[in-house]
Amino acid sequence: MVIAAPTVNFSREEIERIFEFVSNGGGLMVQTESMSAIYLNALLRRFGLSVNSANVLSQNPLWDPGSFEASRINRSHPITRGLDTLVLNWAVAIETDRPDAIALVETDEHTWLDLDMDSRRSSAEPTGPFKVVVALEQGKGRVVVIGDRSQDSMFWSFGPLIRETLLWLARGQTGGKLIVFDETKNEYATLSAERAMRLDPHHSEWVLFSEFKKLAESMGFRVKETGRPPSFPEDAVLREFVKFQHMELMRFVKNFVERVKSYGNQVLGRDVPIYGNQFLGGGPVVQAVNEITLASIIISPYMDLIQVEGAWPTLPPNNRYTLNYRIAHAMAEHRKPVWQHIAFYGSKWLYASVDYTKERLIALEIAAAYANGAIKELDLAGWPGACLLKYDPWCRSPVGLAGGVVVLPNMKVLEEVRKVVDFVWDNRGLLVGFKPYSRVALVYSIPSILWSWFPVLKIRPTKLLQELVGVADILQNLHIPFDVVIFGHPELYDDSFHLEKMKAYDVVILPLITHISSRQVEAIRSYLKSGGRVVFTHGLPTYDEEHNPLSPELKQVLDSLFQTYSDKLIFLKEPVGNIWYENLVSGYAEYDRYRSHLKLVEDALAKLGVRPLVKLEGAQGLVEVSVLRKGMTFEAHIVNYNYEISRDEFREQRGLRLYVDLSAVGLPSDATWLSPEGLAVSLSPSFVDRHLVFDLPPVNYWGLLILNKPTAVTVTTTQTTKTTETVTLTRLVTETSVVEIEKTRTLVVTEASEGMKTDWMLVGLAVAVVAIAVTALLTYVKRKRKG
Numbered sequence: 172m173v174i175a176a177p178t179v180n181f182s183r184e185e186i187e188r189i190f191e192f193v194s195n196g197g198g199l200m201v202q203t204e205s206m207s208a209i210y211l212n213a214l215l216r217r218f219g220l221s222v223n224s225a226n227v228l229s230q231n232p233l234w235d236p237g238s239f240e241a242s243r244i245n246r247s248h249p250i251t252r253g254l255d256t257l258v259l260n261w262a263v264a265i266e267t268d269r270p271d272a273i274a275l276v277e278t279d280e281h282t283w284l285d286l287d288m289d290s291r292r293s294s295a296e297p298t299g300p301f302k303v304v305v306a307l308e309q310g311k312g313r314v315v316v317i318g319d320r321s322q323d324s325m326f327w328s329f330g331p332l333i334r335e336t337l338l339w340l341a342r343g344q345t346g347g348k349l350i351v352f353d354e355t356k357n358e359y360a361t362l363s364a365e366r367a368m369r370l371d372p373h374h375s376e377w378v379l380f381s382e383f384k385k386l387a388e389s390m391g392f393r394v395k396e397t398g399r400p401p402s403f404p405e406d407a408v409l410r411e412f413v414k415f416q417h418m419e420l421m422r423f424v425k426n427f428v429e430r431v432k433s434y435g436n437q438v439l440g441r442d443v444p445i446y447g448n449q450f451l452g453g454g455p456v457v458q459a460v461n462e463i464t465l466a467s468i469i470i471s472p473y474m475d476l477i478q479v480e481g482a483w484p485t486l487p488p489n490n491r492y493t494l495n496y497r498i499a500h501a502m503a504e505h506r507k508p509v510w511q512h513i514a515f516y517g518s519k520w521l522y523a524s525v526d527y528t529k530e531r532l533i534a535l536e537i538a539a540a541y542a543n544g545a546i547k548e549l550d551l552a553g554w555p556g557a558c559l560l561k562y563d564p565w566c567r568s569p570v571g572l573a574g575g576v577v578v579l580p581n582m583k584v585l586e587e588v589r590k591v592v593d594f595v596w597d598n599r600g601l602l603v604g605f606k607p608y609s610r611v612a613l614v615y616s617i618p619s620i621l622w623s624w625f626p627v628l629k630i631r632p633t634k635l636l637q638e639l640v641g642v643a644d645i646l647q648n649l650h651i652p653f654d655v656v657i658f659g660h661p662e663l664y665d666d667s668f669h670l671e672k673m674k675a676y677d678v679v680i681l682p683l684i685t686h687i688s689s690r691q692v693e694a695i696r697s698y699l700k701s702g703g704r705v706v707f708t709h710g711l712p713t714y715d716e717e718h719n720p721l722s723p724e725l726k727q728v729l730d731s732l733f734q735t736y737s738d739k740l741i742f743l744k745e746p747v748g749n750i751w752y753e754n755l756v757s758g759y760a761e762y763d764r765y766r767s768h769l770k771l772v773e774d775a776l777a778k779l780g781v782r783p784l785v786k787l788e789g790a791q792g793l794v795e796v797s798v799l800r801k802g803m804t805f806e807a808h809i810v811n812y813n814y815e816i817s818r819d820e821f822r823e824q825r826g827l828r829l830y831v832d833l834s835a836v837g838l839p840s841d842a843t844w845l846s847p848e849g850l851a852v853s854l855s856p857s858f859v860d861r862h863l864v865f866d867l868p869p870v871n872y873w874g875l876l877i878l879n880k881p882t883a884v885t886v887t888t889t890q891t892t893k894t895t896e897t898v899t900l901t902r903l904v905t906e907t908s909v910v911e912i913e914k915t916r917t918l919v920v921t922e923a924s925e926g927m928k929t930d931w932m933l934v935g936l937a938v939a940v941v942a943i944a945v946t947a948l949l950t951y952v953k954r955k956r957k958g
Contacts, residue, residue, distance in 0.1 A: 172189070172192065172197060172198070172199050172200070172350075172351050172353065173200045173201075173202075173350060173351070173352045173353065173383075174199070174200070174201045174202070174211075174214075174353050174356060175201075175202045175320060175352070175353070175357060175360035175380065176202055176203055176204050176206075176207045176320040176357050176359075176360055177203075177207050177210045177211055177353075177356035177357050178206070178207065178210060178356065178357045178359070179210060179355070179356045179357070180210050180213065181210070181211075181213055181214045181356070185214075186213060186214050186217055187217075189214060189217075190217045190218070190309075192312070193218075193309045193310065193312035193313070193314060194309055194310030194311060194312055195310065195311055195312065196310075196311040196312050197312045198312060198313050198314075198315075198337075198339075198340025198341055199312070199313070199314045199315070199340070200314075200315050200317070200336055200337070200340060201215070201314070201315070201316045201317065202317045202319065202320045203222050203263060203316065203317070203318055203319075203320060204261065204262070204263055204318070204319065204320045205224050205225065205226050205261070205263050206224075207222070207320075207357075208221075208222045208223065208224035208263065209224065210356070215316065218269075218307065218309055218314055219267055219268055219269035219272065219307070220265060220266070220267045220269070220272065220305065220307075220314075220316055221265075221266050221267075222263045222264065222265055222266070222316070222318060223263055223264045223265075223266060223284060224263070225263070225264075225284040225285050225286045225288070226261050226262070226263060226284075226285050226288075227259070227261075227262050227263060227264055227278055227282050227283070227284060227285075227299070227301050227303065227318075228282065228283055228284075228285045228290060228292070229278070229279075229281055229282045230281040230282070230283075230292065231281050233258065236285075236290050237259075237260060237261035237262070237290075238258070238259065238260050238261070239258070239259060239278075239282070240256050240257070240258055240259075241256070241257045241258075241259050241262075241276050241277065241278050241279075241303060242256055242279070243276065243277040243278065243279060243300060244256070244257070244275070244276055245273065245274060245275045245276070248273060248275055248306065249335065249338075249339050250275055250306060250315070250332070250335040250336050250339050251275045251276065251304075251332070251335070252335075253331065253335075254276075254331055254332060254335070257276055257304075257329070257332060258329075259278070259303060259319050259321075260319060260321040261319070262278075262303045262318045262319040263303070263318040263319075264284060264301035264302060264303065264318060265301075265302045265303060265304075265305045265316055265318050266302070267302070267305060267307075269307060271307055271308070272305050272306070272307040273305065273306045273307065274302040274304070274305055275304040275305065275306055275315075276302075276303050276304035276332075277299070277300040277301060277302055277303065278299040278300050278301045278303060279299055279300055280298060280299050280300060281298075281299065282298065282299035282300070282301060283296045283297065283298045283299065284296050284297045284301070302318075303317070303318040303319065304316070304317050304318065304332070306339070313339065313340050313342075315336045315339070315340060317332070317336075320360075330382075330386060333383060333386060334386060334390065337350070337386075337387060337390060337392065338390070341392075345390045345391035345392055346391045347391065347393060348391070348392055348393070349392070349393045349394075349395060350387055350392045350393065350394045350395070351395055351396075351397045352380065352383075352384075352394060352395065352396050352397065353396075353397050354396045354397065355397065360380060361379065361380065361396075362380050362381055362383070362384045362394065362396060363381065402623075402630065403622045403623065403625060403630055403718060404628070409625075410622075410717070410718055413621070413622075413625065414621075414662060414663070417465075417466070417469055417621070417663055418662060418663065420466060420469070420470065421469055421470060421473075421663070424470045424473050425473050428445045428473045431443055431445060432445070444475040444476065445473065445474060445475050446474050446475055446476045446477070446478045446510075447470075447474065447478065448478055448480040448512065449467040449471065449474070449477050449478055449479055449480065449499065449502065450463045450464075450467055450480050451463075451464050451467060451479055451480070451495040451498055451499065452464075452492070452494075452495045464498065464615075464620075465617065465620050465621065465624065467502070468498075468502055468615075468617065468657060468664060469617070469663045469664050471502035471503070472664075472665075474507070475507065476503070476507050476508040476509070476510060477499045477500075477502050477503045477507055477508070477509045477510070478509075478510045478511075478512055478548075479492070479495050479496065479499045479509065479510065479511045479512065479545065480511075480512050485532070485535055485536045485539055486532070486816070487535070487793065487812035487813070487814040488758055488759055488792070488793045488812050488813075488814075489755050489756060489757075489758050489759070491539065491647070491795070491812065492511065492539055492540070492543070493539070493543060493643070493647060493795065493797070494639075494640060494643040494644075494655075496509065496511070496540070496543035496544070496545050496607075497543070497607065497613075497643075497653065497654055497655040498615060498655045499545070500543075500544065500606065500607055500654065500655070501615070501654065501655040501656060501657050501669065502657070504668045504669075505606050505607075505672075508546060509544065509545040509546070510545060510546045510547075510548055511540045511545045511546070511547050511548065512548040529816060529819040530585035530586065530587035530588050530819065531587050531814070531819050531820065531821065531872065532814065532816065532819065533585065533587070533588050534587045534588055534590070534591040534847070534872060534873075535810075535812075535814060535821075535872050535873070537549070537588075537591050537592065537595065538591065538810055538847075538872055538873035539810055541595060541602045541808075542795075542797045542799075542808035542810050542873065542875070543607065543797055543808075544605050544606050544607050544797075544799050546603065547595075549588075549592065590847050591847045591873075594845075594846075594847040598845060601804075601806065601845070601875075601877060604801050605799035605800060605801040605804075605806060606799060606800060606801065607652065607654055607797065607798070607799060607800075608652070608784075608798045608799060608800035608805065609651075609652035609653050609654050609676070609784060609798060610652075610676055610677040610678065610781065610782075610783075610784050610835070611646065611651055611652070611653045611654070611676060611677065611678050611679075611680065611776075611781070612653060612654045612655065612656045612672075612673065612676040612678075612679045612680070613639060613642060613643060613646075613653055613654070613655050613656070613679075613680050613682060614655075614656050614657075614658055614679060614680065614681045614682070614684060615639065615655050615656070615657050615658070616635075616658040616681075616684045616685075616686060616687070617657065617658060617659050617660045617663060617664050617666075618658065618660050618686035618687065618688065618714075618715075618716040618717075618718075619632070619635055619658075619683075619684050619685045619686045619712075620632045620635060620636075621660060621663070621686075622685075622686055622714065622718040623635055623685065634683065634746075634749060635682075635683050635685065637748060637749045637752040638682040638683035638708060638709055638746060638747075638748035638749050638752075639682045639683070639748060640748065640752055640755070641682075641747065641748025641749055641750070641751040641752035641755065642680060642682040642708060642747065642748040642751070642772070643748075644751060644752075644755050645747065645748070645751050645768070645769055645772045646772070647793075647795050648769060648793065649769065649772070649773055650783075650785065650786065650787040650790070650794070650795070650796045651776075651783055651784075652784055652785065652796060652797055652798045653680075654676070656669045656672060656673055656676075656679065657669045658670075658684070658687070658688075658691050660688075660716050661688070661716065666691075670690070670691065670694040673694060673695075673698045673703065674698060674701060674703065676703065677703070677704060677781050677782070678703070678704040678705070678706060678776060678779055678781045679695075679698065679703065679704075679705050679706075680705075680706045680708065681705065681706070681707050681708070682708045682709070682748050683708060683709045683710055683746070683748065683749075684707070684710075684711075684712050685710065685712055685713060685714060686712055686714040686715065686716055686718065687712035687714075687715065687716070687721075687729075688715060688716040689715070689725050689728075691716075692725060692728055692729055695732065696728070696732060699732060699735075699736040699739050699740065700736075702739075703739070704739045704740070704741075704779040704780070704781060705732075705736075705739065705740045705741075706740075706741045706742075706743065706772075706775055706776075706779070707740075707741070707742045707743065708742075708743045708745075708746070708747055708748060709743065709744070709745065709746035709747070709748065709749070711729065711742065712729065739779065741775045741778065741779060743771060743772075743775060745768070745771065747768045747771055747772060750765065750768050751765055751768050751769070753765070759793070782832055782834075783830075783832065784798055784831070784832050784835055785798060785807055785829060785830060785831050785832070786829070786830035786862070787809075787827060787828070787829055787830075788827070788828040788829075788830070789824075789825075789826040789827045789828050790824060790827060791813065791822065791824060792812070792813040792822065793812040793813060794809060794810070794811050794812065794813070794824055794827070794870070795809075795810045795812060796808070796809060796810075796829075797810065803837075803879070803880040804877065804878065804879050804880070805831075805836045805839075805877075805878040805880070806875050806876065806877050806878070807829060807831065807875065807876045807878075808873070808874075808875045809824075809827065809829070809867065809870050809873070809874045809875070809876075810872070810873055811823075811824050811870050811871065811872050811873070814872070821871050821872045823869050823870065823871055824869065824870040825869045826866075827866075827867040827870060828864060828865070828866055828867070829864070829865045829867055829876065830859070830862040830863070830864055831856075831862060831863040831864075831865070831878070832861065832862060833858070833861050833862055833863055834861060836863070836878055836880070837880045838880070839863075839878035839879055839880055840879050840880065841853065841878075841879050842854045842855070842856060842863075842865065842876060842877070842878050842879075843876070843877045843879075844867065844868055844874060844875070844876055844877075845874065845875050845877065846868070846870065846871070846873060846874035846875070847871075847872075847873060848871055849868075852868055854866075854867075854876065863878075
C-alpha cells in the first residue's frame with residue numbers, strides 16, 4: 172500500500188485495518204510533508220513513528236533553503252546500499268521511539284527545523300542531523316516512511332530509492348503483486364499526468380506519480396488507485412444544513428440588494444444598479460466551471476447584470492470562456508447584460524506566469540467576449556484595490572484612477588489592443604444588445620451539483636463538471652453553437668424560464684445528470700412530445716432534487732420516455748465529456764486518439780435529425796463559431812484560437828467556407844464581413860442544400876458576418892423605439908496626475924420593428940435639431956442669469 176501526503180484524517184477503523192494489513196505481512200510505503208503531519212501522525216504513532224510539521228532547511232541549499240542534498244546514507248541496509256545521494260525538497264523530520272526503527276537517510280548538521288516558517292535560522296530552532304527516511308518491521312510486514320513527497324520532479328535521485336523500497340517491502344517477490352495507491356486521502360496525489368496538470372498547472376510535478384507507476388509496472392507489479400471519491404451521506408439533517416447554507420446566502424444577498432436600492436432611491440433619488448463578480452471558472456482550464464458556480468447561479472436573480480470573472484486569461488487552445496459566457500447568459504435569462512471582467516495588463520499581471528505584454532492575446536480576449544454577446548471590461552492596468560490598499564509594491568506614486576482603473580504614468584495602450592477597441596467602438600451598434608442564438612442546449616443541474624459538493628468531506632462534483640465541460644468543448648470543436656439551460660431546485664432557484672425555453676432548441680443534452688425533479692421530468696416529456704430531441708450522457712438520474720432515490724413512479728415515467736420517444740432520445744453510455752476532457756487539458760496533444768468520441772456526439776445529433784445551424788469547412792486547428800441575434804439581424808462570429816504565445820501570433824485561417832441554415836435565418840437582404848484588420852466587405856452567398864454558403868476572407872483572430880433580413884415596406888406604421896445611453900470617456904493627464912473628463916458622447920439607438928419603414932436621415936436630422944435647440948436654450952438661460 173502507498174499513502175502519499177494525506178490531507179484527510181484516518182478514522183480509528185482505517186488505522187486498525189492498515190495496522191492489521193501490515194502485521195499480517197503487507198508492505199506500507201508512506202510519503203509525507205509538513206502539511207500532512209496533522210493527518211498522518213495518528214496512523215504513524217500506531218507504528219511508533221511521527222513526523223514534525225516544520226520543514227527541514229539547509230545552509231547549503233541547491234536552489235532554495237528547502238532543496239539540498241542529503242548525503243548521510245545508511246549503506247548497510249538493502250534499500251540504500253547502492254544509493255549515493257538523495258535530493259530533498261522541503262522535507263520533514265521523522266521521529267521515533269522504537270529502537271528497531273532504522274534511519275536510512277539523514278540530513279547533516281548544517282540543517283535546521285524552520286519552526287517559525289521564516290526560512291531563516293534562529294538560535295531557538297533545532298539543528299540536524301534529522302531522519303528523513305525510516306524503515307521498520309511490524310509483525311510479518313514492513314513499513315518505510317519518506318519525509319518528502321517529491322516524485323517526478325526529482326525522480327533521477329528518487330528512482331533508486333523507490334525501486335529498492337518496493338523490492339524490500341515485497342521481499343523481492345514482485346511478479347503480479349498488487350500495489351494499491353491511495354488517492355482518497357489526498358486529491359492532489361495522482362498517478363495521472365493529465366489530472367496532475369489539471370490540479371496544479373504550475374507545480375504538477377509535486378503531485379504527479381506517473382513515473383512511480385511506470386517504475387513499479389516495469390518491475391512486475393500491478394498498480395491500482397484505490398477508493399472512489401466519497402459520496403454525499405444519507406443523512407437528512409446534513410442535507411437540510413447544506414440547503415440552509417445556500418438559502419442563507421440568498422437571503423443575505425437579497426436583503427443587501429434591497430437596502431442598497433432603498434438607500435439609493437432615498438439619498439440619490441435614483442435606482443442603483445447592483446452587480447458583483449460571478450465567479451464561474453478557475454483552474455488550468457478556464458471552462459472547468461468551479462463549484463462556486465452554484466453560489467453564483469442562485470444569487471443571480473438579484474443582480475442587475477451578470478459579471479463574469481475568471482481566474483485565468485484566455486490562453487489557447489484549452490483556456491476559453493465560451494461555456495462561462497453561456498452559463499452567464501442563462502443566469503441572465505437572456506434579459507440582462509453580461510459583462511466579462513478580468514484584471515490584466517500593467518507592470519505585472521495577477522498571475523506572474525502570464526506575459527500580458529502579448530497584445531494579440533489581449534485582443535483575443537476582447538474578441539471572445541463580444542463574439543459571445545458579452546461586454547468586455549478593459550482594466551488596462553490591473554485591479555485598483557492593490558494600490559488603494561497599499562499592499563502591492565508595484566503601485567508606486569504617482570498613480571491615478573481613471574474610471575475606477577489604476578493608470579500608471581506614461582502608460583501606453585498596445586497598438587493591437589487599441590485597434591480592436593476602436594473596432595468595437597466603431598461597430599458598437601453591431602456588438603451590443605445581441606444575444607446568443609443556437610439550436611442546441613446543455614443542461615446545468617443545480618440539484619446534481621448541490622448533492623455532489625461538500626468540501627468538508629472532500630466531496631466535489633468533479634466528474635459532473637468535467638462531463639459538462641467536455642461535452643461543451645466537443646460541440647465547440649464541431650463548430651456547433653450551444654446555450655445553457657439551468658435545472659433548478661424548488662428552494663434555491665426557480666427554473667420556470669429555463670424549462671419553458673427548452674422548446675426553442677432542436678436538441679437538449681443532459682451531461683451526467685444525477686438528480687432530477689418530477690417537474691423537470693415532465694418538462695422533458697413535454698419537450699419530446701412537441702418534437703424536441705434529448706441526449707443523455709454517462710448515466711441517467713437516480714435521485715430526486717432532495718437526494719432521495721427516485722420513486723418507482725418517477726423512475727417508470729423516465730424509463731417510459733425511452734420507449735415512447737425512442738426515435739428522439741439517445742443515451743450515450745460512455746463518459747464522452749470526461750474522456751474528451753483529458754484531451755482538452757493536454758492542449759489536444761493526442762487529438763486523433765480522442766476523435767472517436769467527437770464522432771459519437773456528432774453521429775448522435777445526426778441520428779436525431781438535428782440540422783446544424785452553421786457548418787464551417789476548411790478550418791485548421793481550433794476555430795470557434797458563435798451565432799448572435801438581435802431582431803432580424805444575425806451575426807456569425809469566427810474566433811481563431813490557433814495562437815502561439817512565444818511569437819504572439821495567430822495562424823491565419825484562409826479558405827474558410829461557412830454554411831448557414833437558410834430555414835433558421837431566412838434570406839438576408841445583404842451580407843457584410845467585418846474584422847479589426849480591414850474595412851467592411853460585402854459578400855454574396857451561393858446556395859447548397861438549403862444552406863447559404865459564404866467564402867470568407869482570411870481570419871487573423873476575429874471576424875464577423877452580418878446578415879440583415881429584409882423588412883416589408885409600409886407607410887401606415889410610424890412607431891419607433893428609442894434608447895439613450897451616455898458613454899463617458901476619461902483621460903489621465905499624467906504630468907499633473909489629474910483625471911479630467913475628455914468628452915461625453917450620447918448615443919441614440921433607434922430600432923424599427925419588422926413591417927416598419929424608418930427614414931434614418933430624418934431621424935438623424937431630428938436628433939441634430941433637438942440637440943441644437945437644447946444647446947441654444949442653455950446658452951440663453953446662462954446669459955439671462957448673467958444679466
